[in-house]
Amino acid sequence: MVNNCSQILKQVVSIRINPNLYQQLKSEVGRGKISAFIEKLITQELNSQEQKLAQEYQEAAKDKKR
Numbered sequence: 001m002v003n004n005c006s007q008i009l010k011q012v013v014s015i016r017i018n019p020n021l022y023q024q025l026k027s028e029v030g031r032g033k034i035s036a037f038i039e040k041l042i043t044q045e046l047n048s049q050e051q052k053l054a055q056e057y058q059e060a061a062k063d064k065k066r
Contacts, residue, residue, distance in 0.1 A: 017025075029037045 025034050025037070
């Protein structure tokens with residue numbers, strides 16, 4: 001599972017996004033909250049992928065034909 005990064009030093013990552021998307025982020029999330037918003041979404045996605053992979057391994061282990 002992905003660790004909660006709120007208690008450790010942060011790493012700076014530069015990304016390029018469409019200017020329209022950035023404007024939408026600024027208006028919807030708030031300029032000072034974009035990093036936290038993106039971090040939350042990435043964490044959720046990585047956790048989801050990890051859970052899906054674990055479930056697929058469990059299903060494969062049950063398949064005796066493999």
